[in-house]
Amino acid sequence: MKSILAFFCLWFSVSAWANQLESIRIWPSPENTRIVLDMGTAPAYEYFMLNGPHRLVVDLSQTQSRVKFTAINNNSELITRIRSSKPPVASSYRLVFELKSGVKPVVFPLAPAGDYGHRLVIDLPYADQSRAPQPVVRKAAPVGQREIVIAIDPGHGGEDPGAIGPKKNREKHITLAISRRLADLINKEPGMRAVLTRTGDYYVNLNRRSDIARKGKADLLLSIHADSVANSGPRGASVWVLSSNRANREMAGWLEKQERQSELLGGVGEVISQTDGNPYLTRTFLDLSMDKSRADSYAISEHILSAMGKVVRLHKSKPEHASLAVLKSPDIPSLLIEAGFISNPEEERLLLSASHQQKVSQAVFNGVKSYYRQNRPSGPMVASQASGPARQHKVQTGESLSLIAQRYGVSVSRLKGHNSLKSDVVRIGQVLDIPGS
Template identity: 55%
Template sequence: MIIKRFFVFCVVLLGLLMTTQASAANRLDSVRIWAAPDTTRVVFDMSNGPEYTYFTLTEPYRLVVDVKQTSSKIDLKKIENNSKLIKRIRLSKPPKKGTLRLVLDLTKPVQSNLFTLPPTAPYGNRLVVDLNDAEGGNSPSKTVRKSTSDSARDIIVAIDAGHGGEDPGSIGPTGMYEKKVVLAISKRLERLINQTPGMQAVMTRTGDYFVDLNRRSEIARKSRADLLLSIHADAFTTPQPRGASVWVLSMRRADSELGRMLEQKEKHSELLGGVGDIIQNSDVEKYLVQTLIDMQKNNSMVVSNDIAKDILRDLDDVTHLHKKAPEAASLAVLKSPDIPSILIETGFISNPKEERQLKDGNHQERVAKAIHRGVLRYFQTNPPTGTLLAKQSNIKHSVKRGESLSVIAQRYQVSVTNLKKANNLKSDMLKIGQKLIIPRA
């Protein structure tokens, strides 16, 4: 009889334990807030995949998220919050036992998008809340700065610091995040470009937050960028590989192992950062515009390759090169058909020596200056029409059959003497195809 009662007691106790575990089968481990100028991402780290519902309230504005069978011991008051959209995150009385009710007190109306992400190193299960300013945001848009003349514009260089926010990028042996290194180099490059007469920089991100691949190209396009530079730091499965490299778009999958890893890394970045789409051409009117798009893309690829060579030439003076020629891979951040785009790997963060270099401010400055010199040299030689650099640059002329120095001088309204001086000519003899610099009058 005693044994029977003890057995019943054990069954009841086991049932109570199972009920308690079922009511709190999941656990909120941490909360992270990533604030961008007009958006905010909140990441709830969970022990298991969450099951949730949500709704919004007004007067005051709130987003309420109910996560089923979840518990938490986090002090939400201690969470770092620099968002312009969120006042605070707090707990509230749940609709039923076992549900965790999270309330986001908001500063204004927002558009919200909630989704879950599976474990992706270095993170586990996540519930992600993306908030967008429903009023359209209040950060001013970049405008093209005029140079010294109303008839000349600046060359716009879009600088894309890779990764950010939820996506740390590659992680070095001592725990250094790629996202921090490349943002530091990008800000130095931004300063150098903005100090150059006739040039202006536009950043795709200015802080520690994630920007999906589509958005990066959109920012460059809306700024009417002449060039997009995406700054990264490389990594490999072993610590030996080292050196900087420059990548341009390939219309097919990369041939090299490093290229294939880079393509995979971009997909991994999207998994970490959220649900950004890979750039694809719309099917709408595709047959009408496809020829124009192909022409733009071919031109952009040629320009990208030429600029990449100039950048490698200067990087070779300040750091070891992994490859001395541009490499090619099919990367979404390079696929904008109308903007020459280049991805620069500033070194291997997985290499202990290069990780130390990449953390060093003096080395970051040298790398930024090398990139700046390569870009400037290209645009001084090939300035886009209508820019200040085009106005200041000498014109180049290829000698054709029947042309003489006097004919060419008359065409460009310069003297024969100045024409010979600009080209270091000792006689009046010319060869067909000879390149001549036409000095400014």
């Protein structure tokens, strides 16, 4: 009789508390605070906001909690306190997040993936979206040249750990470490500036990564990753560019977003906005923009692979093609760099090493610098007016007289005459006076 009674008590307990709130994790970022509720099973939930003071209330149906609020790591400036409250139904659990200001929360469940089980995700966007990192103080671009901006995207982050190595090290930490080192090298170079798509351990939507690069006026987007396969044998670095199939699919998506073309395509977008909306003309501009972006991406990847091959093992000596979301921008050359295989025990150890991270960063930087020495991007110059101060240019490796003339918007004959040159030959280190345009 006692065993039957115990069975019914257990059955009633399980049925009344069908779910468990196992932990609460908080991921603050420059744009929002993400709250993750780790659940035993798929959550049934409701939520609402209260004012005076500002609070977010979440009711979890048929749930009991194992969470100790004192153990929650809360680094968010928005959340001041987390507590429980009396639920509307005895079998529910009510969570209250006390906030500094009102927000419009975005709440959605996530199915189990990787090391994670069921989750309920709550995004709290900040009212002030101007929380960008302060610009790095650096040397100005050389006279007559505009600044080159490199966007660096540390793969994964926050709720997205990326690949996990044999020793349980997570890709997201390695990519951020290498990206920070690469940004330091770029920011120390006169005339170059780095923009990071994330500066800490938080998640950034894949489409937002290109948007951040675009708002930073980036000439190039480098997405840093660490490879992984089921077999622990493969090792070595590789560089990926957008496949033509993905480029063709993305083209249709860009055409459907006419209202964003000016932002996406810069000068090309301005031309499109001044037309009568002719779809064939629009398609032509987009095709040209995408083709140039893909061609530049491939050329830059060859320079980076050449530099990396001198200091680290390469998995592939030629650029690879893939359908990856972070490579899809038609207006910014974009590359994905796999620094090595985190699934390989030896490379996992190397990828965690500060010296190896610096070696990878230096090689990527050398490749980027090598490309832009030969292919400085077009754009407004620092001193382009005829009435402005005199301009000079010091000839660098890989530069020709015609390339220098094109860069400053003057003819070769005028550049030769202004400098009393008898031939088109220029020497490395030679200083040329640039005539006013």
